[in-house]
Amino acid sequence: MKARSWWLMISIGLGILLNPLNSSMVSIAIPRVQNAFRLDFTAVSWIIFSFYIASAIAQPVMGKASDLFGRRKIFLAGLVVAFIASVSAALSPNFGWLIVFRVVQSIGTSMMVAVGMAIVRIHITEKQATALSVLSIFLSGAAAIGPFIGGLLIHWWDWPAIFFVNVPFAAASFLLAWRTIPEDDALAPVVPDESFRKWFEWIDIPGILLFTAGLITLLVGLLSSKSSGHISFENIIVGLIGLMLLAVFVRHEFKAPSPFIPVLTFAKYPVMTWVNIQFMLVNILFYSLFFGLPSYLQFVRHVSEFQTGILMLSLGLCSLVVSPLAGWWIDKSGTKPALFMSAVLMTLGSIWIVTWNQTSPLFSVCLALAAFGIGNGLNNVGMQAALFHSSPKEIIGVASGLFNTSRYLGTILSSLLIGIVMGGEFSIAGFRWLGMILTVIALSLVIMCWRRPESGEWHES
Incomplete structure (x- = not known):
């Protein structure tokens, strides 16, 4: 080169x-x-x-x-x-x-x-x-x-x-x-008519505004009720307005000539849709730990920022080390074994979190981080391969864009989950509740991976 x-x-x-x-x-x-x-x-x-x-x-x-x-x-x-x-x-x-x-x-x-x-x-x-x-x-x-x-x-x-x-x-x-x-x-010229109206439609400004307004309004309604300690009539109204805006967004995307998120693709290729749902759940699991653990370590365990950074490094390094090995395994055995192992490891890590108490050694934190890190490394490669197997070649660009959207939605939902469970203050009890919820999500992934067909059968007939 x-x-x-x-x-x-x-x-x-x-x-x-x-x-x-x-x-x-x-x-x-x-x-x-x-x-x-x-x-x-x-x-x-x-x-x-x-x-x-x-x-x-x-x-x-x-x-x-x-x-x-x-x-x-x-x-x-x-x-x-x-x-x-x-x-x-x-x-x-x-x-x-x-x-x-x-x-x-x-x-x-x-x-x-x-x-x-x-x-x-x-x-x-x-x-x-x-x-x-x-x-x-x-x-x-x-x-x-x-x-x-x-x-x-x-x-x-x-x-x-x-x-x-x-x-x-x-x-x-x-x-x-x-x-x-x-x-x-x-x-x-990608826009046939360079008028502002055509450019407006091509970028799908209405879809972007509806998606943004609906998502933010729904988050405000959910998080406000948790911050105030009770669910008020105003919180319910704000949340419902958010859901209504998102429903209008979906309806708009069905009719838009150049949709911001092509929801029709999800309806046309249901197997690819399940890949995106599974990927979203994986990101809820991973980022709930990624964003929640540093605050737990610093507020509950009184670990310094420097030590927290070193502990969190093990999460990323495990993902990096495992990723090339995952590629070799998937090339040899398909995506199902790697994704199943990933779900099992994240389940074990989530269960391990539930056992923590105020005096649990930091080594136990490393064990959970290693389980999630290895699971994430297997998922990064496995889910990408599953996407390619489930998506026709002619829409792979659209499929990759939707795949990234699923990642971001999973990340946003992970932060929402932490905010709802923890509220205003981190505690060992709250973190245990988070571990229980993550265990349920991880077990659902285990079931999804166990029931799904081998990667070669994911193509649409």
């Missing part, structure tokens, strides 16, 4: 790692942010919700926008947006502004993720599999070491450090990308 190709991969890699890095570092920073702004966990959880809701919306939209404006321009613009948002977030005067800048940061980093892989596919013609695997290392490696980096930074400084650390990555990526990413070829 030519030297210029390697520099291109490095420039793209330094940019796309900002999304998983910023979604993972925050797990360690939540207790500090909570103390700094005098919030309960229900309120501070919006620092998680905002990032994933914005990512779920921005990535498909920016993928479409790159067809209009060019991938190089979108990537460079994303770096500028992420740079400004990161500095602004670190200097936020209050929690409201922190959420605003967190959303902008998510949009900026999503701009790079949405087009980074495409840039490599287009401009690196030799050894493309190697190039894409290198980018995968940037993505998965950033997610794995994010909690460790977050713990280290917060230990030596404070929560703003997790935003300032983006500055050198964004600056280095911009300088390299400016020199190495070629100019886009002449762009074909």
Whole structure:
């Protein structure tokens, strides 16, 4: 591979790692942010919700926008947006502004993720599999070491450090990308009529607004009732309005000429739908531990941010180590054994959480993290393979987009679950309840994996 190709991969890699890095570092920073702004966990959880809701919306939209404006321009613009948002977030005067800048940061980093892989596919013609695997290392490696980096930074400084650390990555990526990413070829007109109305329909602005408003309104209704300690008439009305908006969104997507989320695809390919549901449940399990455990360790067990980061590192490293082994196993035996083993490990990890008490050794925490980490590594490869087996080749692009949407929805639901179970304060009793709920979800995955056919039978007839 030519030297210029390697520099291109490095420039793209330094940019796309900002999304998983910023979604993972925050797990360690939540207790500090909570103390700094005098919030309960229900309120501070919006620092998680905002990032994933914005990512779920921005990535498909920016993928479409790159067809209009060019991938190089979108990537460079994303770096500028992420740079400004990161500095602004670190200097936020209050929690409201922190959420605003967190959303902008998510949009900026999503701009790079949405087009980074495409840039490599287009401009690196030799050894493309190697190039894409290198980018995968940037993505998965950033997610794995994010909690460790977050713990280290917060230990030596404070929560703003997790935003300032983006500055050198964004600056280095911009300088390299400016020199190495070629100019886009002449762009074909993807919108036949360049009027604002046609562009409005092509991006599906009404669908995006309905999806965002419905999801946020439903979350507000659910979390407000938990924060107040009782379910009021106002909470019920807000929640119902959220559900109504989501129902209107689904109805709109059936009729939209270019839907934001093509729900008709789910109806047409039910096997693929089950893959996405299973993937969403997996992410609820994984991220409930990923976001809940640091707060449990720091508030209940009084473990330092640095030690918490080291403990959480075992979760990511187990996923990284197992992923290539999972690929070999799945190539040899299909997806069913790997996914079944993953569900069993997460079930055992969830049951183990229920046994914890105030004096349980930290080694027992490592055992649960190892079980979830290995399970996640098996799932990352297994669910992707199951998606390919269940999706016709002609819609694999749409299927991959829906797959990422399932990931984000699982992550959002995991944060919602933690907020509902824990409410305003983390406790050992609350964490045990969380473990019981995770056990039920994990057992449902075991049953789904056991009953599903072998991977070769997932194709639609």
